[in-house]
Amino acid sequence: MRIVSQTGETGSPITGIPVVNSGGQGGLLGLCIDPEFSANRMVYWVFSENISGGTVTTVAKGRLSSEETTIENSEVIYRANPAANSTAHYGGRILFDQTGNLLVSTGERSGIATRPLSQDVDAALGKIIRITTEGQPAPGNPQFSDADALPELYSIGHRNPQGLAIHPVTEELWQTEHGPRGGDELNLVKPGANYGWPTITYGIEYGGQTIGAGIQQQDGMEQPVYYWDPVVSPSGITFYKGNRIAEWENNLFIGSLSGQHIIRLIIVNDRIIGEERLLSGENQRFRDITQGTDAALYAITDQGRLYKIDID
Numbered sequence: 082m083r084i085v086s087q088t089g090e091t092g093s094p095i096t097g098i099p100v101v102n103s104g105g106q107g108g109l110l111g112l113c114i115d116p117e118f119s120a121n122r123m124v125y126w127v128f129s130e131n132i133s134g135g136t137v138t139t140v141a142k143g144r145l146s147s148e149e150t151t152i153e154n155s156e157v158i159y160r161a162n163p164a165a166n167s168t169a170h171y172g173g174r175i176l177f178d179q180t181g182n183l184l185v186s187t188g189e190r191s192g193i194a195t196r197p198l199s200q201d202v203d204a205a206l207g208k209i210i211r212i213t214t215e216g217q218p219a220p221g222n223p224q225f226s227d228a229d230a231l232p233e234l235y236s237i238g239h240r241n242p243q244g245l246a247i248h249p250v251t252e253e254l255w256q257t258e259h260g261p262r263g264g265d266e267l268n269l270v271k272p273g274a275n276y277g278w279p280t281i282t283y284g285i286e287y288g289g290q291t292i293g294a295g296i297q298q299q300d301g302m303e304q305p306v307y308y309w310d311p312v313v314s315p316s317g318i319t320f321y322k323g324n325r326i327a328e329w330e331n332n333l334f335i336g337s338l339s340g341q342h343i344i345r346l347i348i349v350n351d352r353i354i355g356e357e358r359l360l361s362g363e364n365q366r367f368r369d370i371t372q373g374t375d376a377a378l379y380a381i382t383d384q385g386r387l388y389k390i391d392i393d
C-alpha cells in the first residue's frame with residue numbers, strides 16, 4: 082500500500098497492515114477511503130488472508146497516520162467464509178454506497194467444490210455483501226427466502242467480481258466479473274437478485290467442457306447487461322463523472338487484464354450502445370481505474386505503471 086502524489090512520486094510502503102497471503106491471485110485487492118476522510122483519516126481495504134482451514138477474502142480498516150507512513154489500529158472487520166484451499170477468485174473490490182455502508186465483492190474461490198457456494202445463501206463466496214464500517218450486516222439489506230441466509234448478502238450468483246461502481250445519475254450499482262471462457266459479464270446489480278453462476282453462463286470451461294447443464298437463462302436469475310466473447314478479463318471499473326471530456330460524461334471505463342486495454346462503454350437507458358478500446362498499444366494489463374478529485378482518470382497495471390488520463 083503506497084501513496085502516489087499528483088505529480089507521480091511514489092511513496093514508501095505503508096506499514097501497520099495485517100499479513101497478506103499474496104500467493105496466486107491474492108494480495109491487497111481493493112481499497113477505499115472514508116467519505117469523511119478529511120476528518121477521520123479512515124481507510125478500508127480488502128486482502129487475501131490465511132486463516133484456519135485455508136484462505137479467505139478479508140476486509141480491514143484503520144486510520145492513516147498524520148505523516149501518512151502507517152495505518153494505526155488496523156483491524157479486520159469482516160471475513161467471507163468459508164475458508165478454501167485456493168489462492169484464486171478472491172473478488173475483492175470495495176466501495177461506499179450512498180448510505181455510508183460498504184459494498185464488497187467476493188469470489189467463489191475457483192474450485193469445483195466451492196463454485197456451487199455462489200448459489201448458497203449461507204456462504205459468503207461469490208456474492209456482493211453490504212456491511213457497516215464495523216463489519217456488521219448493513220440495515221436495509223434484502224431478505225433471501227432461506228432462513229439460514231447470511232444477513233450481509235446483497236446479491237448472489239457471482240463468479241469472480243473485480244469491478245464495482247455506482248452510476249453518477251441513476252445511483253444504481255454496476256459490476257463486472259471474470260467469467261469462464263466466453264462469459265465475462267457486466268451486470269446491473271439489484272438488491273436480492275441472483276446473477277446465475279454457475280447455473281447459467283454464456284461461457285464454457287477453459288478446457289472446453291460445458292458448465293453444468295450448458296444453459297444461458299433460467300427463471301429467477303438475472304441476465305448480464307453485456308458480456309464478452311472472446312473474454313477481456315474485466316477488472317476495476319469507474320464511471321466518468323462531470324463533462325471535462327463532454328462525450329465521456331457518465332460513460333463506464335473498465336480495466337482489461339488479458340485484453341490489455343481500457344474499455345469505454347456508452348450506456349443509454351441501462352443498455353450498452355457503444356464500446357471503444359483505449360490504450361491498447363501500451364501492452365499493459367489494466368488492473369483498476371478510478372477518477373481523481375482533479376477529474377482525471379487514473380489506471381494502474383499489473384506491470385506497475387500508473388496512468389493519468391486527461392485532456393492535456
Ligand SMILES: [Ca+2]
Pocket residue numbers: 238266276277278281282303304305
Ligand atoms: Ca451471470
